[in-house]
Amino acid sequence: MSLDPTPSEFLNRARADLRMGLPVVVHHGPRAALVIAAEVLTPARLADLHVLGGSAHLAITAHRAATLRARAYDGDLARVHLPHGVSPQWIRAVADPADDLRMPMKGPLMTARDGPADLHRGAIALAKSAQLLPAALVLQHEDACGLARRHGLSQIALSAIEAARIDGAPLHPVIHARLPMAAAQAGRLHVFRPDDGGVEHYAIEIGQPDRSAPVLARLHSACFTGDVLGSLKCDCGAQLHGALARMGAEGAGVLLYLNQEGRGIGLANKMRAYSLQDQGFDTVEANHRLGFDDDERDFRIGAALLRRMGFTRARLLTNNPGKVEMLCANGIEVVERVPLRVGETDENRAYLATKAAKSGHLL
């Protein structure tokens, strides 16, 4: 019936619950688990879960496990055994690297070797997509779905989490309107919204680009600190304004403003990464200590938006060969990479050098 939420609608609802600190039930065939994001776990909820019994682990990524010197028997993740009388502080310390140096965890952390880790993998994917720290308490329980029904908890199929990761929700245009800008009088802002009501993305179209020719394009990832505040720690603000100015000068172009703050980890986690950078770690090490990959962005969104707007070929303004590859793999032919070297400062020189050395950016 059309009143029934679709799997992706259930998923978006589950993300909101997770951010509130509510347990979400993830199920796969006959197995199901209650999942609570580590960073929002309250003492009361931890005590309630304890009373339920079942088998509980703290799921963390292999990157976080490596920092904590815990064995990740599941490859990309580790299921950490909870010590007797586990406290929310202990869970927080495993999940959050803020105090790693000041108060190193007393190890060794024991991790599970046997049994399936698929629900745990789903839990981490869910926490990441909710832009929380990628760590979750996972309580496998034989009556998890019954508990969900009795307590009004969201239930989500593992397959829905996996499908969202593989396909992403389709985006549809909501509205577009004229937007004269300093860089170009003939500007137009388009708003796109995913079918599941998730995060919106924007396209800024300058002039009337010819759909039958390669369009001067930029895939710009949101950077509140650089784009809005003029942060000197990165080059984003200068790249944003430099790209618009170039499109204004050529009279045509399209800049996709993708809401993938912090290379996809969200502003709170990016600020956690900045705090670690103040402790001496570089941009990639900081992401890893938090449990993230170097780059968690999904550039397929950019390709889908360009196609949706009628473009099939682009001259891409970027120093990141990864963006070129992803566009080409997703139906947009990049006929030229147009370098965008602007905004280097004393503050961001090391950051740009790290991106060149570790993430393949071109200088």
Ligand SMILES: Nc1nc2c(ncn2[C@@H]2O[C@H](COP(=O)(O)OP(=O)(O)OP(=O)(O)O)[C@@H](O)[C@H]2O)c(=O)[nH]1
């Ligand atoms: N996690 C994390 N994200 C950062 C950091 N500094 C900047 N960012 C984010 O990195 C992204 C930069 O995006 P872009 O400039 O589009 O991408 P790029 O990969 O550098 O490629 P080009 O700019 O196209 O050459 C933005 O989402 C920023 O918020 C950092 O230290 N850590």
Ligand SMILES: [Zn+2]
């Ligand atoms: Zn930035």
